[in-house]
Structures are given as C-alpha cells and as structure tokens.
Amino acid sequence: MILIQAPFLNLQALLDGLMVGSIFALVAYGMALVWGVMNIINVAQGEYVILGGYITFAVYKLGIHPIYGMPFSFLFLFILGYILYRIIVFRVVDKDMFISILATFGISIMIQQFMNMIFGSQVETALTGFGTIFLFDHNITLALVKVFSFVVSIIGAIAVIYFMKISKLGRAIRATAQNARAARILGVDTEKVYAYTYAINAGLCGLAGSLVAMTYTLHPYIGLPYTVRSFMIVIIAGLGNIPGVLASGLGLGALEEFSAYLIGQEFRIGFIFSLLVIILVYRSKKLAKKREYLK
Amino acid sequence: MKKIIVTFISALALLFSYSTLSFAKVVGDKIVLGAAVSLTGKYATNGEHTQRGYDLGAKIINEAGGVKVGGKTYQLEIQYYDDESNAAKAAALAQRLIEQDGVEYMLGPYGSGLTIAIAPVTEKFGVPMVEANGASRALFTKGYKYLFAVLNSADQYLNSAVDLMAEKKKNATVAMAFEQDAFSLDVKLGVMDRVKANGMKVVIDDALPKELNDMTATLQKVKALKPDLLIVSGHSKGAMTGVKQITDLKVDVPMIAMTHCDAAAINKNLGGGGDYVLCAAQWHKSLAYKDSFFGSGKDYAKLFESIYKYDPPYQAAESSAALLVYKEAFERANSFDKDKVRDALAQTDMQTFYGPIKFNAAGQNTSKPMVLFQVQDGKNNVVAPVKWAEAKLIYPIPKWSDR
Amino acid sequence: MKDKKEFTAIIAIIIAGIFLPSLMPVYRVQLSELWIFMVFASTWNIQGGKMGYNTFGNILFFGLGMYICASTQISYAFDLAEWTAAGGVKTFVHTVKQYFIGLPLGLLLAGIIPALIAGFLGSLILGLRGHYFAIGTLGIGIAAGEFATSVSIWGGGQGMTVPVWPKVDGQDLEILGGGMNFFYYLSFVLFIITFFVLRWLFSTRFGLILTAIRDNEDKAEAMGVPTMRYKVSGWVVSAFFMGIAGGIYGNINGYIEPTEVAFAGATFGVYMVLMTILGGKGTLWGPIIGALIFQVFKEFFWTFFLGWQLVALGFLIVIIVTFFPEGIMGWLRNNKPEWFGEVIDHKARLAQVKINTDD
C-alpha cells in the first residue's frame, strides 16, 4: 500500500485535496446560495465554471497574464447570470424544484454547444509561469498556482460570508432566504434579490473558472464534475449552512484525493456518488427512528 | 387529442418525404461518402482534425480531376453527422446514413470506441467502411469483412517507446496511467506485452476516469516511486493534463511517453513544458513518403497549415489518406457496386504521402510502421524507428532543476 | 380520455405499430427507439407522475437489463470472459438455436434481476422525499455507470458487442423479415404489454393510492395505508419493464458502452423525464404522446440542425419546462375535464352544504 510505503504521500494527498476542494467549495457557495434563497438547483454550474475559464483563457491569449483574467471572468459571468435570470430562470423560481433542474440542464447543454462553437474544442490551459515550492526536502511538492487558487477561493468564500453579513443586498438576500413572503411584505424587492443572487452565483463560478483555467485544463464538455461536486458539498454541509460549505468542500476534496490513492482514480465520481447515496440513506434512517423524514 | 395526432402524422410524413428525396450513393457526378464524426463531446478536438482531414482529401482529389469510373469523372462529397462522441448516437447515425440517406460507402468516425460501435452496423448492411481513427485491436478480431483501417492498431502505439527504454536500462521500472476507454486500454495491452518481453517491472498502474482533468494522484505516486518510464494515454485531454501537471509538480522521470501529443499540440501550448516527451504517431510530416496528390508529407503539412492555420496532427493525415484509398479503389473496381468496391479495397496496395497502404485479411494496414517522435525545444523530431530518425533521442530527460 | 376515444386511440396505435415498418422501412430504428422511449416515459411516470417521486435512477435498471441480457445471450453459448476480452483472437457465431434460446432467457433475467434490485434499493431510498429522493436516485444512476466502467467481465470501458443476428448458410435468418424487423416488433410488443399492464394498474386501488401518496402522503398513512409497500412495488414494476427495454435496446444498438449506451443518464435519463412532462405527468396517455412528440422533434433537430442540435434540444427543454410544466394532458384536463370523468357543472361549485337533520 503506497500510502504506507511513502508516509509523506498522506500529507501530500491531504494538501492536494484541500486545494482541489477549495475551488469546488467556491463553486458550491454559489449553488448553496441559489439553492437556499431561490430553492433552485442550478445544474448549469459546471458550464459557468468552464465558461469563466474560457474568458480568462481569452485574456491570456491576448498576452496578458491570466491573473488579470479573474475580474473579467467574474464580471462577464455576473452579467450573463443576470441576463439568464431575467430571460429564463425567473420563470421557474416558484415552480417545483425538479422543473428548475431540467430548465438549468437545458441552459447547460446550450452553453456547452456555444462554447464549442466559439472557443473550439481544443483542450486549453492558461499558463501562469508560477513556480513550484518544495517542503520537507522535496518530499512535499506544491504547484504555486494551486496555492494561489487556494488562497483566492478562501478569500472569495470569506468575502461572500462578509458580504452577506454587512451589505444591504446581502441582508436582503438573507431575509429572502429565511422567508420570501415576509421579506416581500417588508418591502424587499425579491425579484431583484433573486436576480442578483443568481448573478452572484454565476460570478463566483466565473471566478472559480478562471482559477481552473490556470490550474487545470479547459474543454467545453468537462463541466459536469464541477456541478456534481458542488452538489455533493452542499448536501453534506446541509442547506442554508453557508460557512459549512467551506468545511465540507475542503473535506470532500481531501477525501476524494485519498480515495484516488486507495481505490483508484477511475472511481472518483463513482465514489462521490455512492457516498452521497449512503449519506442520504443514513440520515433518513436516523430520522425514521424519530418517525420523521428528509424533506 | 385528435388535433395533436393529426399534427404528428403530418410531421412524420414530412420526415418520410425528406428521406425519399434524400440522395443515394451516387447523384449526377457526385459520389457521396457518409461519415459520423465527433463535432461535439469529449472527442471533439480530434473529431475536428478528422473532419478537416476528410475535407482536405476530398478537396484535393476533386481539384485533381476527381474519380474516374467508366470513363466518367465524379466528384467526391462527404455527408457528415455529429455523433457527439457518444457510442449509441454513432451507431444510430450509421444506420441513418445507410438506410435513410442511402450512403453506400462509409468513412470512419474518430476513436476506437465509436468505430467499434459503428462496425457491426456497416457489416450488417454490407457497406464498406474505410476508417482512419479506430485503432482498437478488438476491431480486427471480429472477422469483419467490410472494415478497412489505414492505421496501425492501438496495441502498437507505444511499444517502441518501451523497447527504447529497454535498450537504455536493464529491468527498468514502469509507471502507467491509461484512460478507461477502448483506445487507451488497447494501447495498454500492447505496452504490457513489451513490458513482459523486456522483463520490466510495473510499479504504478493507474486507470484514469473518462472525464479526467486531474492526474495529481498518479504524478505524486510517480514522484514517490521514481520509475524510469512514465506512460500516459488519454487522448488529447490526457496528454494536455499530464504535461501541464508534470510541469507544475516538476516531476522528474528519465523517459515520458504519451499518445495524442500532436493533437493537443503540447509542443506549442505549454511553454516548453512538453519538451522531451516521447509521442506515438501514426504519421509525421518529416517521413519521406510521397504521392501524386499531396506530394510529400512536408507539402501536406504546408497545405494543411495554409488552410487551417495549424500543423496537421496525424489524425488529419490518416483521414486524408482514407480518401485516397477510396479514390484508388473506385477506379480499380471501375464500378459503384459496393461489393466490387469492397473487393477492390481489399486488393489495395498503394503508396501515399501518409505511407504505404496494404490491408491484411482483417482489413488492417500492416505495411506501415508507427513512428515515435520526441518534443525537442518546441519541435516534434522523429527519433524512432531508426530508419526515419531525424534527431537523436535525448535520454535521460534533464532534471527540472537544470531546465 | 374516456372509453370511446381511448379505444380508437389504442386501435390506431396497434395498427400503426404493425404496418409502419413496412410503410417506411428506413425508419425502423427510430421507430423501435420510439416504442422503447414510450416504455421509458410510461414507466418513469409511475414514480414521477403518479407517485410524485421524481427519480433520475430508472436508467439504472435500463443499463442493468442491457448488460444482463447481453451477457446471458453470450454465456449461454460461449465463455463471456473470452468474448469480452479485448482482442480475443477467435470469432464467435451463435447458431439459430443458441440465439433463440439465449435471447428469451436474457430478456427474462433482464426483467427479473433489476426488479429485485429495485425492491432492495427502493426499501432503502424511498424513505427519502422531495428533491432528496431525486438527488439520491441521481447518485445511484451515475455511480452505477462509473462502476460499470471497470467491470472487466463486461468489457469495462471498452464496452461489449452483442451477438449478431444468426445466419443460415450465409444469409440472414428470415423471421419477420430479419433482425431489424424482429427487434422492432419486440420493442413494439413490449410497449403494448407495458401499456396494458399500466392501464390495469392505474385502474386498481394500487394506482389510486399512488395518486393519493402524491397528493398527501401523510394523510394516506394516517388513513392506515402502508405507503412504503406501494412505493416499492411501483418501483419494482418500473424496473421490470425498464430492464427488458434495456435488453432489447442493447440488441438493437449492437454495442454496449457503460456511460453512453447503458447508464446514459445524461441522454436517456433526461429524455424520459422530458417526454413525460411534455405529455403530462400522472396520466396514462401523457407519456405516450410526449414520447411521440419528443422523438419527432429530436429527429428533426438531428437532421436539419447539424451542429446546433444540442442548442435546439436545450432550447426545447427550457420551453417545455418553463411554459408547459403541466404538459399536454394537464392542459387538456383543465380545459376538457369531462374527458377525465369530472362533471364540473357550475351548479356543483355553487352548491351550498346542507345538512338535513330530520332523518
């Protein structure tokens, strides 16, 4: 068992996991937000991420350092999200959540196709030229770009929480999340709140995307893993538990990394989903003792 | 209720009428070849290379006077569908091309998995298919009669890399990571044979998921176990991700071998990160093959670049070659009867810019060797087989600390 | 949708089913697919429509059925491992006898095993409600695909081929006009059986209780209905027919691949939901109409919108779910309630409750 042969790998796996997890966490924030506030599961999440990545990549192609792509990605997706809300999403807000899943699925495959037409189907990546850092005389290797993206996503995450706490819009969003009708009565323009919530979500995805562009590779059709994981993270954290998202995001990342060592990389997604099912069943069985159920 | 039914009867009727006016195998002076390629989905990159290869081939042949059958000259035309890199879709589209569009000569899709999906269909209808991108060995063991592949089977891709390693170092250790798909698993078969034959030891044997975008775990193991040879196969995504993360993590391995490096253009896109990587290729422009349409490989490359603005990967070249094969077969058969054409194809024995093409009983082109090139400061230089080598293999790969 | 109309519709479908392949032979594949899709939608409707439990997991039974059927067909005559082993050197040919014993056997198992699995999984996961159930089933569906990718006996990521239609001295065996027709009629018959079984089920107490569960599960329990038993049984029925559908589809397609053909959640898994919603959830006819419309649309897109077909499809999806969440039948029910045996004379609405205490 390699993890025992090379004990340093455990630490290595942990760190790698945390760094992957941080990006997923950032995406999950958006999802948790939209889910909690509008009761919509946004399946297009992954596509937003990749699109954000392509924006950064486009900037990089102009010969600008990809770091400066981050604001562009964020803004572009923010605007796109706002538009999409005004055109499509608002129609499904108060409908059955299942409807929203399908609607956003429709959006996602459209975006895929458009990305394929605009950016082509080449596998792309944006080079940062950041170096690598070695710890414990070369036993631990960290790509600086990953560390960078880790820091950025953590900052982003904290920024979101802070924003929710202090800003006027943030408070409006929180109020709406707790009780939309009450908020409406108290004069909150929930439509506006929804629109911005969705836009912010898209923006966050965009930001995460530009990190992905720097850290991993881009392809119009690899959005799914991001959707899937952010999904998991939110479920584990439990709805409306914004701070918990960060924890469960990092945790999941680490867990996944270890699973890659223990049961093999090809099982990553399978593992995640089995885990999801097990968690759900376990929780429902526990509630069943109290004669309640997950709802 | 009734209204709805009526609408859809009429809708069906419309589809129906469409099919009737759909063109048959040969219309006027056009020979229609059918192809389902991946314009979207996970193979879209190489699907595009394939399509461009086909288009270029048809263009050149047509400009050179087209195909002469029975004293009359015909133009080649290709009808495409998009299989979305999806096996189910590919099979369905093959059905459609043959049954509804009356196509009687098929070109292959991109990728072994999709070719495997289509082959049973073409067999069923007895429609010849010349395919240029289905390398899986499984294709040539099912006794298909109408399948012809201009390329070497996947199990030969990286064999020479393993042999090179064996020359350099006795009982070397090997680390490998293969995507879980028809092509890569087949490459693996070949590699395993050579590894055994050379008495090497496999220290890492990872399987990569189909939606792979992260190989960190594998590479960290590599760092820990320090194998002599690292083999990665996962289409363009695999090559790109692999090199990218090898660079990020500064993984030092004496020899690295991959597939699809040129499709992913790792020599250009990764700022030197791709240097020293050994790449398996069906074809390389520097090879000294020639034909009367494209001239030499270099000419083909120049032509291709002038149109599509990038260096042709072998996926494009072999696709173009497929059309040369068809032209030649049509003219020898001097008929459009698909069985006559099939027999003519079986007789094929020709020289192309892409290499000699001669099919064995299983419809596999055996007369052409694979080549192995190494990325050397941004250029793909052939290093094996020795007959074609334009540069010396650089071994071991210099440590990152000295790069 | 009362008797006379329904009767004519059924007759129309049966006649169409029998004669279409000879009318437009080139469409046999799409037509077989159409019947299969109708099975998809109709069975999904048991959960998503009748019971109000939106599942993404039914594709699991489809995929299982496909693999089980194929492997039974093969291993009845040959060694499965040898068959799937990549680059196995010898070629396998089924004799007529082997083929026609293996196939029914395969289809049977393809129905039964998934049904059993559904019974087991159901008892675990049907305790979840609302979107948690949807998510849980989604998990099962995708996980299954991922794991199938590494089941080497099934060829793993390489997938496996299905036995070819047997030949008699070089010529395709002529039963019902060869393999294509044979499987066309197989899928047609499957649909007809499914249809009548569901028609009967929905007319029984079972069907009504499912609707009750959708409307108010707590009430049903408070009235002493063991809802779990109903929910699980419902899933078992779906699984049974999905499994057989899978077995047939595998043979039509000729090649089985884990995530794209068998456990194709992203395509079939979504289609079955769309078709049902488009036609109208919770009705017997909705899914069928939905499937018909959807299949026609789909074929149009793939024929006329090459390169844009996904955009078109995505657009269609958005339109369907945002503007017709009730579906066609839902629309009909609101506009022609009498078709559904609901007498809505205005009098009844205005009628006052009167209790005559002098009896």
Place this chain on the structure above:
Amino acid sequence: MTNILEVKNVSKFFGGVRANEDISLSIKQGSIVALIGPNGSGKTTLFNSIVGTHPIDTGSIKFEGKELSKMLVHEIPPLGLLRTFQQTKIYGQMSCMMNMKISKKVSNNYFKMFDTLPKELDDEAELILSFVGLYEKRNLRAGELSFGQQKLLELAMALMNEPKMLMLDEPTAGINPTLINGIINRLIKINEKYNITLFVIEHNMRVVMNLAEHIFCMAHGKMLADGKPEEIKNDKRVIDAYLGAH
C-alpha cells in the same frame, strides 16, 4: 362500560419545550369526550402522540388493551383508531368520490393492493357524502372545496374507514356557523348509529357543552381538570387558564 383508550403518564418534550407532561386520561367505549384548553396547551401534540405521529418519551398508550406507543402511523388505523387534522389533509387532485373510495378499509393482504374498487363503494360513498351534506359536490376536485367543506370531507373519509374510535381535531373550525347545529347533530348520530367513540378537540364552547358527556382540560402541557360539562364550566382553574391568569 370498558375503557377503549387509556393514556398513562405520557410525556413528550421537544428539546426543552414540555409539550405534554405526565398526561393520563381514559375514555369509555362509546362515549363522546372533548379535550379543551387554550392554544398551545398541547392538545394536538397529545393527538399526535396517540396516533404515533411522533414517539413519546415516557408513558404508555393503550387502545383496547393494545400498546400503541411503539407502533408506526399506518399500523394504528387498522385497529380502528382514526384521527382528522386541524389543518385539513385531503387528496387535492382527486374528486371527492375518489377521496372517499380509497379511504375504505382493506385487509393488509399484499394482493389486495391490486383489487379494482367494487361498484358498491360508490353507493356507500355517496351515502356518507350526503350524510355530511357534500353530495352535490361529490364530483369536484377535493382541492376546490372550501376549508370548512374539506373538514366535512375529512370527516366523511374517516367514516368510510369504519373506525371504532374517531379523534376529531376542531371539527367545526372554519365551518359556516349556520351549519354548526347540523354538525353537532351529525356527530351525535355517528356516535349512536355507528357506535363510534368520539374524542374531540374543540374551542367552540357551545359545541363542547352540547356534545361531550365528559371533558378534559389541558393547559401548559399539563392535564388541568376533567369532569362533567357543568363541573368544568364552573371550575375556577379552567376559567383562569382561558383568561390567561397566572
């Protein structure tokens, strides 16, 4: 006369909140008993405890000598103990007739699930619907009925199930006042004709006084007092509880 329902020292806490604390009561076979008390005094919680909506923390609940507290919700009605809800629960998408028909009691034999509904049910359902005065509305979707009408429908559905004992949670709430006498009359008839024991939560004192032969009064999750209507009427503690003293 034997006790059909016996509740002994039942307590139910939600976190720190003592919804029911050491409640004991017994109800005679065939009687009509009312449970009163100010809002939030734990009446409905007690109902829920009895029919097993949530497990109780301590105590025992016996129905005809059978212990209920360990049973699941759907296991209790077959014994003949049924409840209606304060917030009506009906099958909104189905017609009233359907609501009635599927409420019919069936044996728990597995294959009974697949029986088709016998024709006689229609007559029975219509009879009971007219009994509660919903005959004209039998073909409407239950969801279209007003709150009060849904209450009546729920009552009818309960009757359809032929219970031995019926627990009604505010049966007259939201019902047109002119009908209340009718309801009272109906409830008494149910009690006599079908010999169904009634256990009623009610706020409307007029109903309670005309209906019940015995009254329990709860306050702050505790059993405050019980006795004949007139005793309760003059019981100081009860009056205080209602006027919110102490």
